[in-house]
Amino acid sequence: MRKIYIFDTTLRDGEQSPGVNLNRKEKVEIALQLEKLGIDRIEAGFPAASPGDLEGVSAVARAVKNATIIGLSRSRIPDIDAVREALKDAQDPCIHLFLATSPIHRKHKLRMEKQQVLETAEAAIRYAKQYFDKIEFSPEDAGRTELDFLCEVTDMAIRAGATVVNIPDTVGYMTPAEFGNIFKTLKTNVPNIESIQLSAHCHDDLGLATANALAAIQNGADQIEGTINGIGERAGNTAIEEVALALATRSEYYQAQTTLNLKEIAKTSRLVSKLTGMVVPGNKAIVGANAFAHESGIHQDGMLKEKTTYEIISPETIGLVESKLVLGKHSGRHAFREKLIDLGYDLGEEELNAAFAKFKDLADKKKTVGDEDIRAMLEEKLVDTPEVYTLEKIQVHYGNQSVPHATVSIAVAGAGMKEDTAEGNGSVDAIYNAIDKVTGEAVELEDYSIKSVTHGKDALGEVHVVLKQNGVTASGRGVRTDILEASARAYVDALNRLIDKRNSPGRRDNMSLI
Numbered sequence: 350m351r352k353i354y355i356f357d358t359t360l361r362d363g364e365q366s367p368g369v370n371l372n373r374k375e376k377v378e379i380a381l382q383l384e385k386l387g388i389d390r391i392e393a394g395f396p397a398a399s400p401g402d403l404e405g406v407s408a409v410a411r412a413v414k415n416a417t418i419i420g421l422s423r424s425r426i427p428d429i430d431a432v433r434e435a436l437k438d439a440q441d442p443c444i445h446l447f448l449a450t451s452p453i454h455r456k457h458k459l460r461m462e463k464q465q466v467l468e469t470a471e472a473a474i475r476y477a478k479q480y481f482d483k484i485e486f487s488p489e490d491a492g493r494t495e496l497d498f499l500c501e502v503t504d505m506a507i508r509a510g511a512t513v514v515n516i517p518d519t520v521g522y523m524t525p526a527e528f529g530n531i532f533k534t535l536k537t538n539v540p541n542i543e544s545i546q547l548s549a550h551c552h553d554d555l556g557l558a559t560a561n562a563l564a565a566i567q568n569g570a571d572q573i574e575g576t577i578n579g580i581g582e583r584a585g586n587t588a589i590e591e592v593a594l595a596l597a598t599r600s601e602y603y604q605a606q607t608t609l610n611l612k613e614i615a616k617t618s619r620l621v622s623k624l625t626g627m628v629v630p631g632n633k634a635i636v637g638a639n640a641f642a643h644e645s646g647i648h649q650d651g652m653l654k655e656k657t658t659y660e661i662i663s664p665e666t667i668g669l670v671e672s673k674l675v676l677g678k679h680s681g682r683h684a685f686r687e688k689l690i691d692l693g694y695d696l697g698e699e700e701l702n703a704a705f706a707k708f709k710d711l712a713d714k715k716k717t718v719g720d721e722d723i724r725a726m727l728e729e730k731l732v733d734t735p736e737v738y739t740l741e742k743i744q745v746h747y748g749n750q751s752v753p754h755a756t757v758s759i760a761v762a763g764a765g766m767k768e769d770t771a772e773g774n775g776s777v778d779a780i781y782n783a784i785d786k787v788t789g790e791a792v793e794l795e796d797y798s799i800k801s802v803t804h805g806k807d808a809l810g811e812v813h814v815v816l817k818q819n820g821v822t823a824s825g826r827g828v829r830t831d832i833l834e835a836s837a838r839a840y841v842d843a844l845n846r847l848i849d850k851r852n853s854p855g856r857r858d859n860m861s862l863i
């Protein structure tokens with residue numbers, strides 16, 4: 350199986366992401382983690398860019414022992430000298446020279462003819478060769494460069510002393526077939542091409558960076574350049590974790606592999622995200638929070654029966670502990686039952702069905718239903734308290750310039766539906782006054798408390814009330830995403846328990862599930 354070398358440019362092209370600025374300490378921290386990940390080559394920065402970047406590259410060169418350290422340089426002597434200075438302590442240094450070769454860049458940016466491009470690049474490579482054994486040369490914007498000129502440039506670079514020729518699709522313009530064809534053409538047309546390594550450097554402007562890198566591998570590339578989490582200029586670079594996992598998962602197909610320590614991928618991704626401030630989208634391949642999470646019932650059922658039904662990579666492969674079954678409105682009974690068992694609830698079939706119906710109701714209101722939501726939902730109600738009153742509907746009118754009023758509809762056992770409206774000095778007070786009017790019960794509100802039992806804007810609110818009537822007290826609890834509804838339910842629950850106590854003196858509360 351062919352080895353594919355991984356060239357990480359998180360600290361150079363990745364740092365070119367707008368808003369990202371890594372200091373020396375942060376560069377070293379990331380570089381040491383890249384070393385643990387088993388990256389072959391680390392591009393630590395662009396030393397001519399600033400004294401701070403030169404220092405950062407130098408610090409990485411001193412810290413890392415088991416990877417080639419690279420500094421980027423324009424085809425200019427002062428830039429090359431800056432890389433020499435930055436890499437003087439590196440155990441295995443390499444300079445990365447570049448010069449654009451496409452007609453657009455030649456004409457508008459460099460204002461050079463083809464011949465000047467060839468001469469400028471050759472002079473830079475020959476100057477650098479006096480100081481570096483390892484030289485990578487990149488014809489910038491190779492993707493939009495005439496193929497015959499690209500062959501000429503590659504030939505020049507080999508003769509001048511480059512050890513790696515990197516083909517950048519600088520603006521992410523290539524399709525996989527076109528990009529693969531560049532490698533095939535160079536392999537068949539450039540003399541002594543086998544004496545150097547060919548590399549691919551792709552950008553993700555059309556979302557093809559990984560596909561293009563894989564096409565390069567299929568057509569003979571020895572090295573892939575990329576960044577962790579795919580960060581980088583504009584839409585970013587090839588995500589190293591994507592190439593590494595594509596090769597690991599489909600090694601038979603690609604007949605190629607990296608020597609990365611894949612178990613370090615999740616940790617590396619988190620570190621890069623933390624230090625660059627670039628959040629990894631939830632749906633990002635391999636390292637997104639949802640990459641190993643399953644929400645829908647049919648998938649969760651499959652996962653519980655056999656993980657390979659819906660996972661082509663195990664989370665352990667990249668250093669995560671396990672897949673997640675996320676409970677939400679698309680989940681089914683199998684996953685719900687599994688979650689209840691995990692939480693220590695052992696429900697019979699009927700209870701499970703009732704709880705599942707309540708869960709679906711809650712899931713319609715919340716994005717995801719967490720453990721706390723489920724506990725709160727299951728423990729909300731006292732099954733053996735007869736429901737004399739059942740809250741059916743509440744409607745509240747509130748405005749900071751008007752008196753709040755509420756209408757409640759309550760099903761009264763043996764007496765059908767009753768509805769009434771009342772005002773109050775706040776929305777909760779109005780609801781409680783309306784409930785009192787419907788029930789005709791004279792009770793005192795001894796205590797009212799509210800807390801959030803889950804997190805986020807759509808968290809569940811839990812309300813506790815204590816009601817008193819003729820010296821007898823009873824507490825009630827209501828849990829809903831809406832705190833007014835939770836307040837109403839807690840009050841009605843307490844009323845039912847008060848009536849139960851009144852009817853069965855000496856009886857103790859008996860909490861049970863659902």
Ligand SMILES: CC(=O)SCCNC(=O)CCNC(=O)[C@H](O)C(C)(C)COP(=O)(O)OP(=O)(O)OC[C@H]1O[C@@H](n2cnc3c(N)ncnc32)[C@H](O)[C@@H]1OP(=O)(O)O
Nearest residue numbers: 365395397398399423424425447448449458459489519582
């Ligand atoms: C595709 C890539 O990712 S390439 C790497 C891009 N990264 C960066 O640019 C980050 C670091 N860059 C910088 O800090 C600055 O651009 C510096 C320090 C390198 C140069 O700054 P300045 O001297 O002020 O030049 P500026 O950036 O405005 O313009 C670039 C100059 O380099 C020239 N140039 C661009 N690429 C090359 C090259 N590979 N070799 C030689 N000259 C080049 C441009 O034609 C322009 O030259 P001009 O001043 O004669 O017109």
Ligand SMILES: CC(C)C(=O)C(=O)O
Nearest residue numbers: 447487489490517519
């Ligand atoms: C410096 C080069 C390789 C680059 O980043 C690009 O062309 O995208």
Ligand SMILES: [Mg+2]
Nearest residue numbers: 362519550582
């Ligand atoms: Mg780039």
